[in-house]
Structure formats: C-alpha cells, structure tokens
Amino acid sequence: MERKEEEMMSHVRRGLWKPEEDMILRNCVESHGEGNWADISRRSGLKRGGKSCRLRWKNYLRPNIKRGGMSPQEQDLIIRMHKLLGNRWSLIAGRLPGRTDNEVKNYWNTHLNKKSNSRKQNATESVEAPTDKPVMSTGVRDSHGDQGEGEEGTTNWMEESNCLAYDDHIGSPLPLISHYTDTFLFDPCFAFMDCFPLL
DNA sequence: AAACCATACAACCGCGAATTT
DNA sequence: AAAATTCGCGGTTGTATGGTT
Structure with missing residues (x-):
C-alpha cells in the first residue's frame, strides 16, 4: 500500500542523499x-518516500546524533547488551546516547560480530560451548509473537542473569549509562538491567 | 596505472504492530 | 469490527572507499 502510494508519486528518488536534500528535509521537519x-515527504517537495525521509532524519539529521568511531565503553556495552537482548538494535541503541539502531547494527555486523565470534571460538577451545541465545531473547517486542524463538525457552531469565554478573568474555563491569531517551518511558529490559548494576 | 578484492556504512525492503477512518 | 494507513524494526543489499596485486 505504502509502496503503491510511493510508486504513484512521480519518479521516487532513491540512493544516497545529497546535502541539498538534507537541508530541505531538515527545514521541513523543523517547521512541521x-x-x-x-x-513531510509531500510538503518538502523531495522526491523521496516518507520512509526514506524518516530514516534519513532519524539516522543522520536529528539533533544530538553522535558520529564517528565507537568508544571502548560503547563497544563493551554493545557486546553485553547483545548478549542479553540479541538483535534488538533499537533497544541497544536506546542505551547509547546519540547512536542509532542502524549504526549499532552496522557496527555489530562489521566489527563486533567477528570479534565476538573469535572470542567465542577461543572460549570453546578451553571450555564447553556456551549457548548462543541471548538471555532475553523473548523480549518485549515478542509480544508480537513472531519468530517463535521463545517457544522452547521458558527462560527463567532472572536466574540466568546471575550468570552475567561476571562476563566470561570480557571481564570488566558493564558501564551503566543512565539515560532514558524520549522514545521510551519504561522498558522492562532496562529496568532489568538497572536492577543489576554489575551486568 | 589499472584491475580486483575486502570492508564499512548508507539506504532499501518486507513485515508486523499501532493507529486512524 | 474491519479496512486502510502509518510507523518502526530487523535483515539485506548496494555502493563508496581503501588496500593489494
């Protein structure tokens, strides 16, 4: 439906955004x-779909976006959060001020995934293979009921969480960045984490 | 210098949930 | 209550860039 609508707009532009387009979008979002x-897509006059505008704003134009390399603390937090939550990028990003889900996801796929795998490999050489499943794999969004990943996992995550008190891969305490973005008021995952400052 | 390859990251796609009509 | 519309998420793809041969 959305697609149809966008196709109907004459010549929907795709690909990389130009600085002029960014400027137009920024002005439009700031005024409306x-x-x-x-x-916004219509008002701006940009030949971009609403989805594309949203993505561009959210990932690059929004104020307080942090660009550039991840600090060691951020890397560490991503690894730990990923272990806890799995591929819940928006939740993980919510814990990193100025970072977006897309950026965290990309960073994981290009940098940390390998790092994490090699660590895992090293670990398995000496110890039993640890489970790959995130502690909270059946998190908040799984009220959606999709993926069915939690089916066999009537996980007692409160119990399992104790295993995370000392991270076997990294060994430093999880930095607690205590901020709550404007997009969430209460998230059980974060409430969970805040109960365990050593995670 | 050019061709090829690997990496990083920006953007798109499809889907489901939430909201509106 | 049902259909239509909009939004947000995660997976995937496309492309620019740098390194190597």
Whole structure:
C-alpha cells in the first residue's frame, strides 16, 4: 500500500542523499515537526518516500546524533547488551546516547560480530560451548509473537542473569549509562538491567 | 596505472504492530 | 469490527572507499 502510494508519486528518488536534500528535509521537519512522514515527504517537495525521509532524519539529521568511531565503553556495552537482548538494535541503541539502531547494527555486523565470534571460538577451545541465545531473547517486542524463538525457552531469565554478573568474555563491569531517551518511558529490559548494576 | 578484492556504512525492503477512518 | 494507513524494526543489499596485486 505504502509502496503503491510511493510508486504513484512521480519518479521516487532513491540512493544516497545529497546535502541539498538534507537541508530541505531538515527545514521541513523543523517547521512541521516529526511524525507524519508521508506529509513531510509531500510538503518538502523531495522526491523521496516518507520512509526514506524518516530514516534519513532519524539516522543522520536529528539533533544530538553522535558520529564517528565507537568508544571502548560503547563497544563493551554493545557486546553485553547483545548478549542479553540479541538483535534488538533499537533497544541497544536506546542505551547509547546519540547512536542509532542502524549504526549499532552496522557496527555489530562489521566489527563486533567477528570479534565476538573469535572470542567465542577461543572460549570453546578451553571450555564447553556456551549457548548462543541471548538471555532475553523473548523480549518485549515478542509480544508480537513472531519468530517463535521463545517457544522452547521458558527462560527463567532472572536466574540466568546471575550468570552475567561476571562476563566470561570480557571481564570488566558493564558501564551503566543512565539515560532514558524520549522514545521510551519504561522498558522492562532496562529496568532489568538497572536492577543489576554489575551486568 | 589499472584491475580486483575486502570492508564499512548508507539506504532499501518486507513485515508486523499501532493507529486512524 | 474491519479496512486502510502509518510507523518502526530487523535483515539485506548496494555502493563508496581503501588496500593489494
């Protein structure tokens, strides 16, 4: 449906955004506010779909976006959060001020995935292979009921979480970045984490 | 200098949830 | 209650860039 709508718009532009487009989008969002992306797409006059506008704003134009390399603390937090939550990039990003889910996901796939795998490999050489499943694999969003990953896992995560008190791969305590972004008021995952400052 | 390859990251796609009509 | 619309997420793809041969 959305697609159809976008196709109907004459010549929807795709690919990399130009600085002029960024400027137009920024002005448009600043004057009309975030939210209705289809409307912003129309008002801006950009030949971009609402989805594309939203993505561009959220990942690059939004104020307080942090660019550049991840600090060791951020890397460490991503690894730990990923272990805890799995590929819940938006939740992980919510814990990293100025970072977006897309950026965290890309960073994981290009840098940390390998690192984590090699660590895992080293670990398996000396110890039994640890389970790959995140502690909270059946998290908040799985009220969606998709993926069915939690089926066999009536995980007692409170119990399992104790295993994370000392991370066997890294060994330093999880830095607690105590901020709550404007996008969430209460998330059980974070509440969980805040109960265990040593995680 | 050019061709090839690997890596990093920006953007797109498809899907499901939430909201509106 | 049902259909239509919009939004957000995670997976995947495309492309620019740097390194190597």
